[in-house]
Amino acid sequence: MFNLHYLLMIVLLVSSPSRAADEDDDDGDEGLTVHPVSDSGAVRSVCKPVPNTMGLCSGIGYGEMRLPNLLGHDTAREAQQQSASWIPLLGKHCHRDTRRFLCSLFAPVCLPEVPVPVRPCRSLCEAVRDACLPVMSAFGFPWPEMFNCSRFPDGPELCVPGERDANRETTTGAPTGSVICEVCSPDSAGEREIQQNFCKSPFAFRLRVGSWSRDGSDVRVVPQGRSRVLRWQDHQLAAGEQSALWLPGGRDCSCPALDGPLTGSYIALAHMTSGRMLLTRLLRWAREEKELKKFIRGMLRRAC
Structure with missing residues (x-):
């Protein structure tokens, strides 16, 4: 037992x-x-x-x-x-x-x-x-x-293989690849990059992820509920007017933030290209909620 x-x-x-x-x-x-x-x-x-x-x-x-x-x-x-x-x-x-x-x-x-x-x-x-x-x-x-x-079996016996085993069929799982997507730098590295790039990004959000799907070579990320807008420079769009965020080239790299259950809070930076809001950073928050609030307050105090 x-x-x-x-x-x-x-x-x-x-x-x-x-x-x-x-x-x-x-x-x-x-x-x-x-x-x-x-x-x-x-x-x-x-x-x-x-x-x-x-x-x-x-x-x-x-x-x-x-x-x-x-x-x-x-x-x-x-x-x-x-x-x-x-x-x-x-x-x-x-x-x-x-x-x-x-x-x-x-x-x-x-x-x-x-x-x-x-x-x-x-x-x-x-x-x-x-x-x-x-x-x-x-x-x-x-x-x-x-x-x-x-x-566990090491031969022709029935068994569950690893994701990249040669005999495994293509599935509809999380974005995979030999390297982590640049957009999806994990944990502390991701936090530093978001802090460093916050003022350079036209759009920034705190959100929850409802779902994602592949679309050609990209990955489409759909927020769940209403996102909190942290930064919105494009005055031609109504604040919060985004139905999806796009991870360019997400088919060919792995994104730990989208692996497994899509729970917890995310921080996202993005820019608009050809009518699509493209992610430049996506971080699943890995610490306590009060630490997230402190992190956001620190960014919002910056004189961008």
């Missing part, structure tokens, strides 16, 4: 503010594909809906999970409660497949023709382990034995 005490320690490890786990995710996050099948004879299980309130895995790309899962949780409620402790690790952006790997354990995909949970491929486990272990080790935590990569 899963070690709750260990999970609570992990929360402390990755306790820099995380995304809220109690908001539904409707962004259509990437679906998973699997390698060709072979049944390993594991204990039979049943399919249950992935809870909308399961912040780690809601919107992962499939609607049903196998229970018991690969960590011994017998109910969706138990899996949801235990998985919540791992959500902050996603905010570290240590590997693009961290969420995929964790969900393959907490909420393994249910395939009607396969009566057992589909395990992650060993290569997926090893890639996430090698990228995230340094973050954990910095705080004195080892890679959990329950995530021991030797447990």
